[in-house]
Amino acid sequence: MTLLEIKNLHLQFQSDEGLALVLDGINFDIKKGETLGLVGESGCGKSVTGLSVLRLIPTPPGEITEGEIIFEGENLLEKSAKEMQNIRGGRIAMIFQDPMVSLNPVYTIGDQIAEAIDLHQPKGITSTWDGVVEALDSVQIADPESRAHNYPHQFSGGMRQRGMIAMMLSCRPSLLIADEPTTALDVTVQAQVLQVIADLQKELGMAVILITHNLGVVAESCDRVAVMYAGTIAEIADVEKLFENPKHPYTRGLLGAIPRADRDMNDLAIIEGSVPNHVNPPKGCRFHPRCKEAMDICRIEKPTDVDLGEDHIVACHLYG
Amino acid sequence: MLIKVKNLRKEFSVGGTLFQTERETVKAVDGISFDIKSGAALGLVGESGSGKTTVAKTMLRLHEPTSGEFIFDEQSVFSLLPAELRKLRRRMQIVHQNPNASLHPRMTVMAQVSRPLKIQGIGDKSTHEKQVLDMLQRVGLNPEHARRYPHEFSGGQKQRISIARALITNPEFVALDEPTSALDVSVQAQVLQLLRRLQSELNLTYLFVSHDLGVIRYMCSEVAVMYLGNLVEYATKPKLFANPLHPYTQSLLSIVPIPDPKLRHRDRKMLKGEIPSPKNPPKGCRFHTRCPQVMEKCKSIEPKMKQIEEGHQVACHLYE
Missing domain, CATH: 3.40.50.300 (P-loop containing nucleotide triphosphate hydrolases)
Structure with missing residues (x-):
């Protein structure tokens, strides 16, 4: 069952250099319980996609000019500010790269989780404080009763991110948007945090949008993958299909450009140049301009989404 | 050794x-x-x-x-x-992680890449220019880049400038x-x-x-x-x-x-x-x-x- 569907989303920002089209008509959906x-x-627009879903794009300078974001059957772009406040942190939660910025330094972790619980009143919780302790326990914070009285600076980096996850999941959302949740963490702690997210996802049956630049993390944790490039979606497929049989030249280049820890590589794939400017x-x-297989048509016409079957979608003229 | x-x-x-x-x-x-x-x-x-x-x-x-x-x-x-x-x-030279911090924002590429030669007293002004241009080419930059300032470059190009500066004294x-x-x-x-x-x-x-x-x-x-x-x-x-x-x-x-x-x-x-x-x-x-x-x-x-x-x-x- 489809939980969230994004249709033809266009987002632009007014910048000093001119109008920047940062999302140029993206389409994807996510099913219940899926990652x-x-x-x-x-x-590439991956973070602003997450922010758009929660209507957290600052307007101005940003503006969604076209498209729909259908969540549980309703278009979020038509919701009032008040309705969005209930959805944020309630049915859709989001965690960010740097928990130190997201957590308030002058309130205890427990108070901050309690605030979320009081605001959204999730079902099945006997008292607010029990909910706090349970939430911290669910992200494997040892001694949650006393840890709840700690301030963010008393937590280590990995614990802060788990604290954020606890806060977000205390209200049992049906969708979690995780924006580079482990990028600031060391590899041993990254593994712990990804495990916590996966365990809770199973338990709560929620869907997760995992925004990341790390294809290793994608391969380990996702069911499906959307590869974004310069405000467009280049390719969407099941994780196995995407890694085994990537179709878009950009996806192929990216996968070949990663130096792997599990095997010796003589050469890395080189994508010449760098990401273009949005203006x-x-x-x-x-x-x-960076594609080795570019044809004349690629310079003139924007490719449309081509369905290769079995939910493998690619936006490339090679397949059109 | x-x-x-x-x-x-x-x-x-x-x-x-x-x-x-x-x-x-x-x-x-x-x-x-x-x-x-x-x-x-x-x-x-x-x-x-x-x-x-x-x-x-x-x-x-x-x-x-x-x-x-x-x-x-x-x-x-x-x-x-x-x-x-x-x-x-x-x-013995070093290349740092963050070229935004290690490059001088108000020095042209020519000035910062030639600086180690000046400090070391290698050659004179007439030879420096040629050496810098050769080195820029070696690291994949154009001779016309020499007159520009760091903010005009992408992250990858900035790191190439740092590498050029580290290698200029051979x-x-x-x-x-x-x-x-x-x-x-x-x-x-x-x-x-x-x-x-x-x-x-x-x-x-x-x-x-x-x-x-x-x-x-x-x-x-x-x-x-x-x-x-x-x-x-x-x-x-x-x-x-x-x-x-x-x-x-x-x-x-x-x-x-x-x-x-x-x-x-x-x-x-x-x-x-x-x-x-x-x-x-x-x-x-x-x-x-x-x-x-x-x-x-x-x-x-x-x-x-x-x-x-x-x-x-x-x-x-x-x-x-």
């Missing part, structure tokens, strides 16, 4:  | 401020030894706070060492007088401190490929500091694993990746995310907790608080580095 990886390099993006396919 | 490091120690004194009046000693690097052959690349890998960057900076005397020896081409670097050290600096040894950590994966691949090409063209010797085991495997011929200021394992690349001996190395290799969903269900040796503070490191083996195979003596006796076979050393009581 979708939203992967791409900096500036003056390349015409046609935005990837064409 | 071009590089011999013996029993290197670096302590920092912290505190003595309004908020923390007591002074404490942090043993950032606590007695480590390694060699690098001319033309080889040693990878120094570890989590944040392990001391890997301090090793690189102390070798170049950007920090003064607390004790130990660094023999560079039969000269004892730590006992050189300032004038002698300055002369040697043309032969050094034999280059310390690379997380040179691609701030870069996107497609740009990282370009820079890694460049560093490999430069190494073989110019017969450079590298100390490559990184937290990324994939990058280390791609770039290095030997690997040293650091944990809280100590080396725990030191081996040739094939030996370390095929047969890791230290429980810490074994865990790192088992949990590093691999971009292949088919390997998702492999065995992982998860570690509990996070790296302790170097202000107050555990007694005995510093890893014992997180070690899955901890024994009684690990808690009190510090293990010594021991050669298990040719080209493979480990500091762990399991191998005594």
Whole structure:
């Protein structure tokens, strides 16, 4: 069953250099309980996609000019500010890269989780404080009763991120948007945090949008993957299919560019150049200046989504 | 051996401020030894706070060492007088992680890349220009880039400028401190490929500091694993990746995310907790608080580095 569907979403920002089209008509959906990886390099639009779903794009300078975001049957773009407040942290939760910025330094972790619980009144919780302790326990914080009285600076980096997760999941959302949740963490702690998210997801049956630049993390934790490039979605497929049989030249390049820890590699795939500017993006396919397989049509016409079957979708003229 | 490091120690004194009046000693690097052959690349890998960057900076005397020896081409670097050290600096250079911090924002590329030549008194103005232009070409930049300022470049190009500046004096040894950590994966691949090409063209010797085991495997011929200021394992690349001996190395290799969903269900040796503070490191083996195979003596006796076979050393009581 589809939980969230994004249709033809266009987002633009007014910047000093001019109008930047940071999302140029993206489409994807996510099913109940599923983990979708939203992967791409900096500036591809993966974080603003997450923020758009929660209507957290500052307007102005940002503006969603076209498209729909259908969540549990309702278009979030038509909701009032008040209705969105109930949805945020209630049915849809989001965690960010740096928990130190998201947590309030002058309130205890427990108070901050309690605030979320009081606001959204999730079912099945006997008292607010029990909910707090249970939430901290569920993210494997040892001694949750006393740890709840700690301030964020008394937590280590990995504990803070788990504290954030506890706060977000205390209200049992049906969708968690995790924006680079482990990027600031060491590899041993990253493994712990990803495990906590996966365990809770199973327990609560929630869907997760995992926004990351790390294709290793995607391969380990996602069911499906959407590869983004310069405000467009290049390819969407099941995780196995995407890694085994990538179709878009950008996906192929990215996968070949990762130096792997599990095998020796003689050469890395090289994608020449760098990510384009949003104010003056390349015409046609935005990837064409860096694409080794670019054809004449790629310079003129924007590729449409081609369904290769079994939910494998690619936006590339090679398949059109 | 071009590089011999013996029993290197670096302590920092912290505190003595309004908020923390007591002074404490942090043993950032606590007695480590390694060699690098001319033309080889040693990878120094570890989590944040392990001391890997301090090793690189102390070798170049950007920090003064607390004790130990660094023999560079039969000269004892730590006992050189300032004038002698300055002369040697043309032969040893460093590339830092963040080019935004290491490049001067108000100097043109020409001015900053030629600066080491000026300081070292190599050639004169007329030769500098040609040397800089040649070097820019070597690192994949255009001659017209020479007149521009750092903010006009992308992250990858800025790192190329840093590399050009490090190589302009024709050094034999280059310390690379997380040179691609701030870069996107497609740009990282370009820079890694460049560093490999430069190494073989110019017969450079590298100390490559990184937290990324994939990058280390791609770039290095030997690997040293650091944990809280100590080396725990030191081996040739094939030996370390095929047969890791230290429980810490074994865990790192088992949990590093691999971009292949088919390997998702492999065995992982998860570690509990996070790296302790170097202000107050555990007694005995510093890893014992997180070690899955901890024994009684690990808690009190510090293990010594021991050669298990040719080209493979480990500091762990399991191998005594």
